[in-house]
Amino acid sequence: MSEHEYTPKSKAGKWFNDRLPLLTLGAHLTDYPTPKNLNYWWTFGGILTFCLITQIVTGIVLAMHYVAHADLAFASVEHIMRDVNYGWLIRYIHSNGASMFFLAVYIHIFRSLFYGSYKSPREVIWIIGLMIYLLMMAAAFMGYVLPWGQMSFWGATVITNLFSAIPLVGDSITTWLWGAYSVDNPTLNRFFSLHYLIPFLILGLVVLHIWALHVPGNNNPVGIDIKKPSKDTVPFHPYITIKDAFALLVFMIIFAGFVFFTPNVLGHSDNYIPANPLVTPAHIVPEWYLLPFYAILRSVPDKLGGVILMFSAIFILFVLPWLDTSKVRSAVFRPIYRQFFWILVIDVLMLGYVGAMPAEGIYLVLARVGTIYYFLHFIVVMPVVGYLEKTDPIPMSISEPVLTGGAEPSLARKVNDKV
Amino acid sequence: MSKEEKKINRRDFLFTASYTVGAVGVGAVIWPMIDQMNPDKAQQALATTEVDISSIEPGKSITVLWRGKPIFIKKRTSEEIAEARAVNMDDLPDPQKDEDRVKEGKDEWLVMLGVCTHLGCVPLKDKGDFNGWFCPCHGSHYDVSGRIRKGPAPTNMEIPKFEFVDSNTIKIG
Secondary structure: OOOOOOOOOOHHHHHHHHHOOHHHHHHHHHHOEEEOOOOHHHHHHHHHHHHHHHHHHHHHHHHOOOOOOOOOHHHHHHHHHHOOOOHHHHHHHHHHHHHHHHHHHHHHHHHHHHHOOOOOOOHHHHHHHHHHHHHHHHHHHHHHHOOOEHHHHHHHHHHHHHHHHOOOOHHHHHHHHHOOOOOOHHHHHHHHHHHHHHHHHHHHHHHHHHHHHHOOOOOOOOOOOOOOOOOOEEEHHHHHHHHHHHHHHHHHHHHHHHHHHOOOOOOOHHHHOEOOOOOOOOOOOOOHHHHHHHHHHHHOOOHHHHHHHHHHHHHHHHHHHHHOOOOOOOHHHOHHHHHHHHHHHHHHHHHHHHHOOOOOHHHHHHHHHHHHHHHHHHHHHHHHHHHHOOOOOEOOOOHHHHHHOOOOOOOOEOOOOOO | OOHHHHHHHHHHHHHHHHHHHHHHHHHHHHHHHHHOOOOOHHHHOOOOEEEEOOOOOOOOEEEEEEOOEEEEEEEOOHHHHHHHHOOOHHHOOOOOOHHHHOOOOOOOEEEEEOOOOOOOOOOEEEEOOOEEEEEOOOOEEEEOOOOEEEOOOOOOOOOOOEEEEEOOEEEEO
């Protein structure tokens, strides 16, 4: 990975490093040449790593006190809240941590969309990232079931019933997922097992995500290829570590604000009612981070169609690097795409909003418009705009616009030249 | 002090202050993660147990549970008390008078944590070479006062904190 050979100074270090080159890895991570113009949108990778570790640590702690049984789960969560030393703090960090994790991952994904980080040669980083995102949604969903409140139970019922839409084998698959004839104790048990497993799968994928990142190196706000190391790069440590640390501190302040002042604002009060298989809550909503997909699901007046469209909304992102025909990465130099990017942001936010509203009247209309635009953006806008758009001139290097002091790069080259 | 020196000192101060604040923050996060493994409020609520001892015959004993551990409550006969008090202190690995192991005026009542001080097994009653208890795990012999006499256990069986609520009830803990 590293361009240069690293030799430990001490004899013991050399002995060890010859057998397991951990010190070489450490030196690579320290010296890793990073574009010097990375802005604060690039700090969310580090923030997400923090989120993952926080969830794993608090999760392991919660598992020491939680009981995965339909008769005991709800009481054990209340036991954590009332009896366990600092249990309230640890649980609130874990439950709000899930929301903070998704907040960060959405910023991370939209940063990638804006600056074209998913494009060649970074497609594999993007795809691994989407796999992480899928696993996050699975982990979050199953975690939400564990307290065995009303929302847990009925959320689990609704989501598992999605699979019953599959023709012919749907019912068998749903029963297989449940391990019973409804969401019941076997379901809770396996959800707990998988909820404990998935974060470690995510951790493994994060290692691959970073490994894949370190092959081409970071994209940057200008979106051009840079020579490494050069005057366009800085060593990862201390330049990026200190910037990441500062952003992380700000993020932690917001995180702590939720944990200490409004720990339940992102949850649903119905989940403090024990699960009751005989009564469905009047209004079932998933956690906020799943709402856009929920809106897409409900916008289709057909069971199978809704499920297919909802999953397509995620899976279409996997082929995004090949749907985008533009050779220019950063939206900074793409005046048309830039506008569509912001329309997409608004579209997804709107879908999230209507996902939380009743599926009727104007909300249903908005959900349908939003769904149609979502798919149009990826299937039509991205290929066509990439093909037709006249992009702004891009600079030769990161340093150049800075050194010349102007927004207009003097040594600009046309995109159609070799990028 | 030159300007250069002053600058360095200020930076040192900022570093030290930052690290200190950081260390306090990290500590404030780590402590709850450690403390959560200590006995929680539900466990602490079990800290005392009241026992009715009116039905125990002389020479017999009962075993009750306190904080998940067995407590032996034995009503000793006068012969047993005399035997316990006749022991020479030099014969005891952990010298302790029988009088110090019971409440004054309630000499017949031996209330003791029924846990072998070697590795935590529960000794069997009326067994062993000293007319007291015998631990089957590693062969420790205790006398009728619960004192270690022979075997690997280092100390006498522990006397918990307890009191007589009335003549028929004791409160342990």
